[in-house]
Amino acid sequence: MPEQPFPPEGAIAGAGPGGAMDLTASEAGTLERHPRDPGADGSPAPPPGPDAPDPAGGRPRSLWSDAWRDLRRNPVFVVSSLIILFLVLISLWPSAIAPGNPLACDLAKAQQGSGPGHPFGYDGQGCDVYTRTVYGARTSVAVGVLATLGVAVLGSVLGALAGFFGGPWDAVLSRVTDIFFAIPVVLGGLVLLSVVTSTSVWPVIGFIVLLGWPQISRIARGAVITAQQHDYVQAARALGASSPRVLLRHIAPNAVAPVIVVSTIALGTYIALEATLSYLGVGLKPPSVSWGIDISAASPYVRNAPHALLWPSGALAVTVLAFIMLGDAVRDALDPKLR
Amino acid sequence: MLLDVRDLHVEFRTRDGVARAVNGVSFGVDAGETLAVLGESGSGKSVTAQAVMGILDTPPGRVTGGEVLFQGRDLLKLKEEERRRVRGAGMAMVFQDALSSLNPVLTVGDQLGEMFTVHRGMSRKDARAKAVELMDQVRIPAARERVRQYPHQFSGGMRQRVMIAMAIALEPALIIADEPTTALDVTVQAQVMDLLAELRREYRMGLVLITHDLGVVADVADRIAVMYAGRVVESAPVDDIYKAPAHPYTRGLLDSVPRLDLKGRELHAIRGLPPSLTDVPRGCAFHPRCPMARDVCRTDVPAPHEVSATRAAACHFWKECLNG
Amino acid sequence: MGRYVLRRLVQMVPVFAGATLLIFLMVNVMGDPVAGLCGDRQCDPATAARLRAEFGLDRPVWQQYLTYMGNVFTGDFGTAFNGQKVTELMATAFPVTLRLTIVAVLIEVVVGVTLGVVTGLRRGRPVDTGVLLLTLVVISVPTFVTGLLLQLLLGVEWGWIRPSVSSAAPFGELLLPGLVLASVSLAYVTRLTRTSIAENRRSDYVRTAVAKGLPRRRVVTRHLLRNSLIPVVTFIGADIGFLMGGAIVTERIFNIHGVGFQLYQGILRQNTQTVVGFVTVLVLVFLLCNLVVDLLYAVLDPRIRYA
Numbered sequence: 001m002p003e004q005p006f007p008p009e010g011a012i013a014g015a016g017p018g019g020a021m022d023l024t025a026s027e028a029g030t031l032e033r034h035p036r037d038p039g040a041d042g043s044p045a046p047p048p049g050p051d052a053p054d055p056a057g058g059r060p061r062s063l064w065s066d067a068w069r070d071l072r073r074n075p076v077f078v079v080s081s082l083i084i085l086f087l088v089l090i091s092l093w094p095s096a097i098a099p100g101n102p103l104a105c106d107l108a109k110a111q112q113g114s115g116p117g118h119p120f121g122y123d124g125q126g127c128d129v130y131t132r133t134v135y136g137a138r139t140s141v142a143v144g145v146l147a148t149l150g151v152a153v154l155g156s157v158l159g160a161l162a163g164f165f166g167g168p169w170d171a172v173l174s175r176v177t178d179i180f181f182a183i184p185v186v187l188g189g190l191v192l193l194s195v196v197t198s199t200s201v202w203p204v205i206g207f208i209v210l211l212g213w214p215q216i217s218r219i220a221r222g223a224v225i226t227a228q229q230h231d232y233v234q235a236a237r238a239l240g241a242s243s244p245r246v247l248l249r250h251i252a253p254n255a256v257a258p259v260i261v262v263s264t265i266a267l268g269t270y271i272a273l274e275a276t277l278s279y280l281g282v283g284l285k286p287p288s289v290s291w292g293i294d295i296s297a298a299s300p301y302v303r304n305a306p307h308a309l310l311w312p313s314g315a316l317a318v319t320v321l322a323f324i325m326l327g328d329a330v331r332d333a334l335d336p337k338l339r
Numbered sequence: 340m341l342l343d344v345r346d347l348h349v350e351f352r353t354r355d356g357v358a359r360a361v362n363g364v365s366f367g368v369d370a371g372e373t374l375a376v377l378g379e380s381g382s383g384k385s386v387t388a389q390a391v392m393g394i395l396d397t398p399p400g401r402v403t404g405g406e407v408l409f410q411g412r413d414l415l416k417l418k419e420e421e422r423r424r425v426r427g428a429g430m431a432m433v434f435q436d437a438l439s440s441l442n443p444v445l446t447v448g449d450q451l452g453e454m455f456t457v458h459r460g461m462s463r464k465d466a467r468a469k470a471v472e473l474m475d476q477v478r479i480p481a482a483r484e485r486v487r488q489y490p491h492q493f494s495g496g497m498r499q500r501v502m503i504a505m506a507i508a509l510e511p512a513l514i515i516a517d518e519p520t521t522a523l524d525v526t527v528q529a530q531v532m533d534l535l536a537e538l539r540r541e542y543r544m545g546l547v548l549i550t551h552d553l554g555v556v557a558d559v560a561d562r563i564a565v566m567y568a569g570r571v572v573e574s575a576p577v578d579d580i581y582k583a584p585a586h587p588y589t590r591g592l593l594d595s596v597p598r599l600d601l602k603g604r605e606l607h608a609i610r611g612l613p614p615s616l617t618d619v620p621r622g623c624a625f626h627p628r629c630p631m632a633r634d635v636c637r638t639d640v641p642a643p644h645e646v647s648a649t650r651a652a653a654c655h656f657w658k659e660c661l662n663g
Numbered sequence: 664m665g666r667y668v669l670r671r672l673v674q675m676v677p678v679f680a681g682a683t684l685l686i687f688l689m690v691n692v693m694g695d696p697v698a699g700l701c702g703d704r705q706c707d708p709a710t711a712a713r714l715r716a717e718f719g720l721d722r723p724v725w726q727q728y729l730t731y732m733g734n735v736f737t738g739d740f741g742t743a744f745n746g747q748k749v750t751e752l753m754a755t756a757f758p759v760t761l762r763l764t765i766v767a768v769l770i771e772v773v774v775g776v777t778l779g780v781v782t783g784l785r786r787g788r789p790v791d792t793g794v795l796l797l798t799l800v801v802i803s804v805p806t807f808v809t810g811l812l813l814q815l816l817l818g819v820e821w822g823w824i825r826p827s828v829s830s831a832a833p834f835g836e837l838l839l840p841g842l843v844l845a846s847v848s849l850a851y852v853t854r855l856t857r858t859s860i861a862e863n864r865r866s867d868y869v870r871t872a873v874a875k876g877l878p879r880r881r882v883v884t885r886h887l888l889r890n891s892l893i894p895v896v897t898f899i900g901a902d903i904g905f906l907m908g909g910a911i912v913t914e915r916i917f918n919i920h921g922v923g924f925q926l927y928q929g930i931l932r933q934n935t936q937t938v939v940g941f942v943t944v945l946v947l948v949f950l951l952c953n954l955v956v957d958l959l960y961a962v963l964d965p966r967i968r969y970a
Contacts, residue, residue: 179681182682182950184908186911187911187942187945190930194930276806276807280911280912295807317808
């Protein structure tokens, strides 16, 4: 009986800003390398390997090095990595390519088109759209990275413990994740963040971690449960290895890959979520510079100054796309079954 | 001759290079005759069967040469639509794993009846009646009730009977059975094999039996073709082969079968492993494992030598082998 | 089957209680429900206290929750602070969102499955790569951006449609909003169908179907599609619940007065009863959709039997 016949990530997907659904068609535990079996005896038999390597150490290493070899040759990976590298650089040093001040606005220039030194024109407040678009990257990258770290750490620790110890722990955690999945993300954001007055990024990050961890915990739990059934884990147990040792040395390496894949894709969706919440007026608030705020501010006068809406929208789309493409490429590399 | 395969070549393009799964295979089957194709996994026997049926996965597979003459027509030259009409009606196939080879979400009756609605244009009702009839014929008890059931509700042996019923539905001239009993319990194997042989006699069908099991072959086959690394290395009437093999590989296979009359003696095994098809050894593909190998075996591919009018062996030293 | 449904319904109870309690706490603890009543000015303490007593807000939160849930089960979702009954708001809002959801699901099924089958059968070809990239773009561009851009293009620039939806919200006007609402799920349905088709295309039973001499069309529709759509149907079923709750952004862009609109207003005005009432119904819809999906699974795949 399938407890969850559809992938839980649909929760975030359906709620608006996109999730990591496709990925879980293969969900966790698919990362052992099976020699492909085309079902005919005409397939070349894999050459008999040398002596079997130490299972715990050798297995992930070959998986990672294989994946890395595939990734370097994948144009999707190369392009998205370059975009992300660029985004990270301008987040750290935005003034390198945008000398202006994003908060210096001149109402007299409101809604003007592009001019020398101001390639993207001015928005409704007379702020330079180019400068604000560049500075917006910093917010998005910061929210995306920090929220993902928080979600990944919290989610995988809770999920791994539940999967490892099972029993009542597991039952409680499963019910709690059910509860979180039942609340639409955007709705939860509206309710929780509408009363926050802080203009920093922390409430938004906190909120994403609060509602995002169940997604990762499910993946981690599944991966741990699958890994536990491997013979060498059973063997390690039988040989008297302690629980923490089994978990860290034998199970964790197998569970890390799916968590990384889901997290990378989720990073993109978190950036989209921050922008959506800011668009709705409950995410970041001025004077924070965020693409979501700018898009929201530009939408009422979109007829007169479409550029003020299009540039931040484009930047947001490219950023989210880059992270999702990266996650997609990593997933393909780590999951040989989907080839 | 009912089926005449001549110099068939099949390749697979894989990530590790081109695998030559079938390298010039030739064999023939007469109406009413049973040919056993014998070989280890990786020898190309299933790929040969799929190429003859026209159900090769393309890509990665590709027929790169040869002829498949069926009732005088070269199937490889037919248009896909003409070829489709041959499948099921002219020649049919029984697969190894009936559980995965039957559609899990359709009833057995639907899957049997489909043969009649599609090929014969029957109504669904008539097709259903034919399905019950077929199930009776392969001796599935309570056919009238079970026709509404799904494949997973049948036992392994009964499922394989359904597969066989599906194959004989349109009374084809030829049946290709790819390891039809491998997935079954030993006790059931014999029953299914007997059923297949009986139906073959009844309808005077040709039967190509693909197997790695020498025990099955001895009872039902008229002729044997032994395959190794994509080639037929020996083909002969079944009695001749058992009496005196003309290829060291055939000899190795025979010696590795446990026999009651040789109880207590050490069982022979062929040393080494079958070659990877992306990297078949030069010369005779069997030479790295052959106890009789000499220098010529490492350089020259042995052509099939005519041992007798009905018998051929692809070995440089077939005479020596024949004389033990 | 009956026992399974019963067990699932029992399992739903704690999830339902937990989710509604969570929202209840969020709304009541994080905000000050009374603050919304006096408009933009601060309430004077005497009025605030009177209001608190009137709405039972001076009692502990858990008591409030229990009272509220007790009322809900008698069909009383309370009164919005402007005096309108919450059930009346629901009666006007839910049909609108339901229509919007129906449009969205239809688009998902028709477009998504078609694209998925086409690409799944042509894996690795240019069509496949193109559609795959397109789905990535659709997934990446947040719904509110897609919505604003389409509204700008089709509604304002080209004038094909009315940029905002009238209060009656007939099906015809909901086509574009429905597409926007469906967009992300549409991309997922495409990818899910594609993966599923590509996987099953190599399966043994498809090979059998070919060996039986069935025409390609029949192999695809009857044998391949039937099996491949099982995960897709379950995804779409579960998605219905999410679409209804996720319509906040779409309804805001196109000014549709549905559930999302009411929720947005309720949250901004700190209208506790409205928010909790709507969310309660949404959670219920979501859980029921999941149950239906599970049961549907058994209908679609005869191998699954619930005991």
